[in-house]
Amino acid sequence: MDQRISFITLAVRDLDVTRAFYLDGLGWRAEVDVPGEVLMIRTGRHLVLSxxxxxxxxxxxxxxxxGAGAPPITLAHNVATPEEVDAILARARGLGADPIQDAMQREWGGYSGYFADPDGYRWEIAVNPGPIGQLVLPGTGS
Known part of the structure; x- marks a missing residue:
């Protein structure tokens, strides 16, 4: 697994307030904006804040x-193929990572699964076939 983070995902209580803060307030530009669902902002060459x-x-x-439960953040490592997703999940689990969710085809078109690190932080290992997914892969984004 390359030493990099592709997405930082934060759960937000009110997406409209969040959009106003980041886009209107800070002047950031959205790469993906799905009202009521998600706002994605490119924050580095291969990094997206979701x-x-x-x-x-x-x-x-x-x-x-x-109290109990997952921290309200995921870290994502994007790769080019489903086989890479499966191999990385298997490697993490072999190291003792908690297997949160097996990889599966997602309704948004990607393929991903989750594991938890020793502190419970969720890592998503994913293939995202859309333009936002290409943006975070080394050698493909601009």
Whole structure:
């Protein structure tokens, strides 16, 4: 696994307030903006900040930490093929990582699965076939 982070995903309580803060307030530009669902902002050559509606976040990743549960953040490592996703998940699990969710085809067109690091932080290993996915792969983004 290359030493890099592709996405930083934060669960947010009110996506409209978040959009106003980052886009209108800070003047950042969205790469992807799906009202009521997600706002994605390129923050580096191969790094995207994904601000995700908390309800949608919980539906895919699990309960937000309100006491027990997953911290309300995921770290994503994007790769080019489903085989790479499977190999990295297997390697992490071989190292003792908690297998949160097996890799599967997602309704948004990608393929991903999750594991938790020793502190419980969720890592998504993913193939994202869309333009935002290409943006974060070394050698493909501009």
């Amino acid at each position: 601000l995700w509606d908390a309800g949608a976040f919980e539906a895919e990743v699990g309960p937000i930490a309100r």
